[in-house]
Amino acid sequence: GESVGLHLPTLSVQEGDNSIINCAYSNSASDYFIWYKQESGKGPQFIIDIRSNMDKRQGQRVTVLLNKTVKHLSLQIAATQPGDSAVYFCAETNTDKLIFGTGTRLQVFP
Amino acid sequence: DAGITQSPRHKVTETGTPVTLRCHQTENHRYMYWYRQDPGHGLRLIHYSYGVKDTDKGEVSDGYSVSRSKTEDFLLTLESATSSQTSVYFCAISDDRGKGFFGQGTRLTVV
Numbered sequence: 409g410e411s412v413g414l415h416l417p418t419l420s421v422q423e424g425d426n427s428i429i430n431c432a433y434s435n436s437a438s439d440y441f442i443w444y445k446q447e448s449g450k451g452p453q454f455i456i457d458i459r460s461n462m463d464k465r466q467g468q469r470v471t472v473l474l475n476k477t478v479k480h481l482s483l484q485i486a487a488t489q490p491g492d493s494a495v496y497f498c499a500e501t502n503t504d505k506l507i508f509g510t511g512t513r514l515q516v517f518p
Numbered sequence: 519d520a521g522i523t524q525s526p527r528h529k530v531t532e533t534g535t536p537v538t539l540r541c542h543q544t545e546n547h548r549y550m551y552w553y554r555q556d557p558g559h560g561l562r563l564i565h566y567s568y569g570v571k572d573t574d575k576g577e578v579s580d581g582y583s584v585s586r587s588k589t590e591d592f593l594l595t596l597e598s599a600t601s602s603q604t605s606v607y608f609c610a611i612s613d614d615r616g617k618g619f620f621g622q623g624t625r626l627t628v629v
Contacts, residue, residue, distance in 0.1 A: 442617060451608050451620030452561070497560060504549065504568055505576060506610075506618055508561040 416495060418513040427485040429512045431498030436479060438500035443472060443483045446495045446511070455483070455496075490516050521545045524609050524621040531628055537596040539624050541609030543589075549612040550592035552576075552584065554605040555623075561608065567592055599628045 421427045433441070439460040444452035458465045458472045458481075465472050471484040481498050497511045521544035531537050541550060551566040553576075563576030565584040573584050581603060583595045596603055604627050610618035 444620075451610075451622050454617060454619065457617060504566060504574070505563055506551070507563065507577070508553075510558070510560040 416511050416513045418515060420515045420517060421488050423488060423490060423516055423518050425488055427483075427488045427492070427514060429483045429485075429496050429514065431481040431483075431509050431512075433479050433481055433498065433500045433509070435500060435502065435507070436476075437502045439502045440500070441472070441474060441481050442499045442506070443470075443481075444497045444499060444508075445492075446497065448494075452497060485514075488514075488516050490518070492516055522609060522611050522619060522621040524607075524624050526624060527622065528625050529627070531599050531626070533600060533628055534598050537599050537626065539594045539607055539609075539626070541592045541594070541611075541621060543592075543611045545611060545613070545619075546589060547611040547613045548589075549614075549618070550586065551610040551612070551618060552582075552592065552594045553608045553610065554578065554603075555608060556605050564594065564607075596626075599626075601628050604628045 442457045443455040445455050446452045456467045456470050456472050458474050463474050469486045473482045493516045495511045495513050498509045499506045523542045525540045552564040553561045555561050562578045564578055564582050565576055567573045567586040585593045607624045609621045612618045
């Protein structure tokens with residue numbers, strides 16, 4: 409697999425705690441948002457998405473919150489596990505093009 | 519990885535040479551994308567395709583061209599490789615706009 413050493417903001421959490429990863433998006437016209445997880449040596453993996461007509465969506469252990477007023481997106485991970493350690497990207501679009509943020513590294517400590 | 523294969527996985531090439539990266543899918547998805555990933559920049563869109571012979575530019579298309587002659591294949595060509603094109607390249611596919619599934623990536627080094 410491939411990996412890229414990224415100088416990223418890092419969030420460190422203890423195993424079992426909840427994690428909140430934040431993202432500010434740029435285009436007020438964006439109407440679809442996605443969170444991706446990228447583990448070392450792998451391509452990004454889809455986690456959860458949300459459309460602009462919603463402000464919250466829940467998956468298994470993950471919740472995405474959307475605040476269109478301030479153009480802010482967050483990913484909440486409940487009961488964080490060591491396997492959640494990765495780089496997380498938000499992405500936005502209102503066309504065929506998906507535009508990514510720069511990412512946040514999540515480190516989980518035992 | 520959702521029936522998506524990138525080749526080669528690693529390549530070292532010399533400045534000024536042409537290079538072609540291949541993305542092959544078995545999902546019959548309409549959309550295919552090429553991204554590059556660099557430290558401090560995240561993933562940046564190079565080109566994308568919304569159907570056979572239908573392509574469009576992304577954020578960082580200069581120095582790159584693409585072709586899609588079949589639904590399953592999307593080729594990325596560096597016309598004359600430069601050191602600034604040293605990067606990890608990812609292909610993604612989607613059956614709807616946005617929700618892309620990514621390949622494993624190709625590490626390209628231009629020396």
